[in-house]
Amino acid sequence: xxxxxxxxxxxxxxxxxxxxxxxxxxxxxxxxxxxxxxxxxxxxxxxxxxxxxxxxxxxxxxxxxxxxxxxxxxxxxxxxxxxxxxxxxxxxxxxxxxxxxxxxxxxxxxxxxxxxxxxxxxxxxxxxxxxxxxxxxxxxxxxxxxxxxxxxxxxxxxxxxxxxxxxxxxxxxxxxxxxxxxxxxxxxxxxxxxxxxxxxxxxxxxxxxxxxxxxxxxxxxxxxxxxxxxxxxxxxxxxxxxxxxxxxxxxxxxxxxxxxxxxxxxxxxxxxxxxxxxxxxxxxxxxxxxxxxxxxxxxxxxxxxxxxxxxxxxxxxxxxxxxxxxxxxxxxxxxxxxxxxxxxxxxxxxxxxxxxxxxxxxxxxxxxxxxxxxxxxxxxxxxxxxxxxxxxxxxxxxxxxxxx
Numbered sequence: 001x002x003x004x005x006x007x008x009x010x011x012x013x014x015x016x017x018x019x020x021x022x023x024x025x026x027x028x029x030x031x032x033x034x035x036x037x038x039x040x041x042x043x044x045x046x047x048x049x050x051x052x053x054x055x056x057x058x059x060x061x062x063x064x065x066x067x068x069x070x071x072x073x074x075x076x077x078x079x080x081x082x083x084x085x086x087x088x089x090x091x092x093x094x095x096x097x098x099x100x101x102x103x104x105x106x107x108x109x110x111x112x113x114x115x116x117x118x119x120x121x122x123x124x125x126x127x128x129x130x131x132x133x134x135x136x137x138x139x140x141x142x143x144x145x146x147x148x149x150x151x152x153x154x155x156x157x158x159x160x161x162x163x164x165x166x167x168x169x170x171x172x173x174x175x176x177x178x179x180x181x182x183x184x185x186x187x188x189x190x191x192x193x194x195x196x197x198x199x200x201x202x203x204x205x206x207x208x209x210x211x212x213x214x215x216x217x218x219x220x221x222x223x224x225x226x227x228x229x230x231x232x233x234x235x236x237x238x239x240x241x242x243x244x245x246x247x248x249x250x251x252x253x254x255x256x257x258x259x260x261x262x263x264x265x266x267x268x269x270x271x272x273x274x275x276x277x278x279x280x281x282x283x284x285x286x287x288x289x290x291x292x293x294x295x296x297x298x299x300x301x302x303x304x305x306x307x308x309x310x311x312x313x314x315x316x317x318x319x320x321x322x323x324x325x326x327x328x329x330x331x332x333x334x335x336x337x338x339x340x341x342x343x344x345x346x347x348x349x350x351x352x353x354x355x356x357x358x359x360x361x362x363x364x365x366x367x368x369x370x371x372x373x374x375x376x377x378x379x380x381x382x383x384x385x386x387x388x389x390x391x392x393x394x395x396x397x398x399x400x401x402x403x404x
Contacts, residue, residue, distance in 0.1 A: 048157035049204050053214035055154035059205050060138040062213070065151060066201050069158035070194035072370075073165055074187070075321075075363035109246030116239025117196050120220055123227035124203025132209035134202075152373025159370055160306050161197065163313055164247075165190050251293065256285035267399050307381035311374045312389050318367030321360050324353060 052065050141147050165186060200220075204213050207223040216222045220240065224232035260282035263273035274284040296305065353360055375382040 048161045049201050050213050050216050050219045051157040052154045053210055055150050056140060058137055058140045059134045059210055061140065061151065061154070062205065062210060063198065063201055065154045065158050066197050067194070069155060069162045070190070070197065072159065072363060072366045073162040073190050073194070075359045075366070109242060109249050113239075113243045113246050114196070116236065116243060117200060119239065120223060120236060121196075121199045121203045123232065124200075124207040124223045127227035128207040128223070129226070131206045132212070134205055136210075149373060149376065152369050153377040155370050156310050156374045156377070157306065159314065160310050162190075162193065163309070248293070252286060252289060256282050256289045259285040259288060266402070304381050304384075307374060307378040308385035308388070311371060311378070311382035312385040314367040314370045314374075315389075318364045318371070321363045321367070324356065324360050328356075 049062070049066075053062055056062055056065060139147065141150075204219050204223055207226055208216065208219065212222075213219055220236050221233040224236040226232075228235070259268060259272050262268035263270055263285070272284045272288060273282070275281065276283045299305070
C-alpha cells in the first residue's frame with residue numbers, strides 16, 4: 001500500500017544510487033525544542049486564562065487546570081516522541097526557502113514570544129499597585145458531577161493552549177539525530193511551556209483576582225494596563241501579534257511535511273510531494289497549507305475554531321497513544337523485547353515511554369474526558385469539527401482503492 005522507496009527518499013538518499021535528493025537533515029535538539037514550544041505557545045495563553053476562570057472560579061482550580069493540562073501534554077509528548085491572508089503568504093514563502101530558513105524564523109519568533117510572556121509575568125507580579133491575595137476556598141462548589149463537568153470544560157481551552165507538542169514529529173525526517181533529539185526537544189519544550197503558563201496564570205490571578213480574570217476577555221491586556229497604563233496594553237498587543245505569528249510560522253514549517261509524506265506514499269496527489277530543486281523544501285505542500293490556513297482563518301470566531309480543533313484533535317491523540325498497546329502486543333507476540341531493535345531503514349523501533357503503561361493509559365483517559373466534556377459543553381461547534389473529519393472517510397477509501 002505504500003511506496004517502498006519513500007522512506008529512503010525522506011532519509012536524503014536514493015535507494016539504488018545513494019544520490020542525495022530527499023528532505024535535508026539540518027535540524028538538531030535546539031530546533032526541535034523551539035518547534036515544540038512554538039507549536040504550543042500562540043495567542044491562547046494571553047486569552048484562555050479568562051475562559052478557564054469562567055468555568056472554575058478559585059485560584060486552586062484555575063492553576064490546577066493548567067497544571068493538569070501540562071501533565072497531559074507531557075504524557076502526550078512522550079507518546080509522540082516515541083511514535084515518531086498576507087502573514088500566511090509570507091510564512092509560506094519563508095518555509096519554501098528551506099527547512100533551515102523556516103526553522104530560523106521559528107526560533108526567532110519563539111524568543112520574541114518568551115520575551116512578551118516574561119514582560120507579562122513581571123508586570124503582573126511586580127508592578128500592579130493593588131495585587132489580589134490567592135487565599136480562599138479550594139473549590140467553588142461541592143465535589144460533584146457538576147464540578148467534574150466544569151473542570152472538564154475548563155480543560156478545553158487549557159488543552160488548546162497546550163496543543164502542538166506533536167507537530168515536532170512531523171519534521172523528524174529533517175533532523176540529524178531524530179531518535180535522540182526529538183524526545184529531548186519534546187520534553188524540554190513541553191516542560192518549559194508548563195513553567196511559562198503556570199507563571200502567567202499566577203501573575204493574572206495576582207493582578208486581577210479570580211473574579212476579575214473571569215470577567216475580562218483580554219486578561220493579558222488588562223494586567224499590562226493595570227501595571228503600565230495604556231502603553232502597557234499596547235505593548236502586550238504587539239506581543240500577542242508576535243506570538244500568533246510565531247504559532248503560524250511553526251504550523252507552516254511542520255504541517256506540510258505530513259502532506260508531503262502522504263503524497264510520497266501514494267496516499268495523496270503526487271504533485272504535493274514535489275521538492276524545490278534548490279532548497280529541497282516541499283514547496284507544493286507548503287503552498288497547500290498556506291491556502292487551507294487562510295480559508296480557516298476567515299471561517300469563524302476564535303472560540304468556534306477552538307472547539308472545532310479540540311473536539312477532534314484529542315480523539316486522534318488518544319488513538320495514537322492507544323496504538324502503543326497494540327504495537328507492544330505485536331512485538332511480544334513476535335517474541336521481541338520492546339527495547340529490541342527492529343530495522344526500518346536506519347531507525348530503531350522500540351516503545352520506551354517513561355511510566356508505560358500507566359502514563360499512556362492516563363493520557364488516553366484524559367483525552368477521552370476532554371473530548372466528552374467538549375462535546376457536552378459545545379455540541380454545535382464540536383459537531384462541525386466531527387463532520388469535517390467524517391467527510392474524509394469516503395476520501396480515504398477512494399485513495400486506498402487507488403494504491404491497492
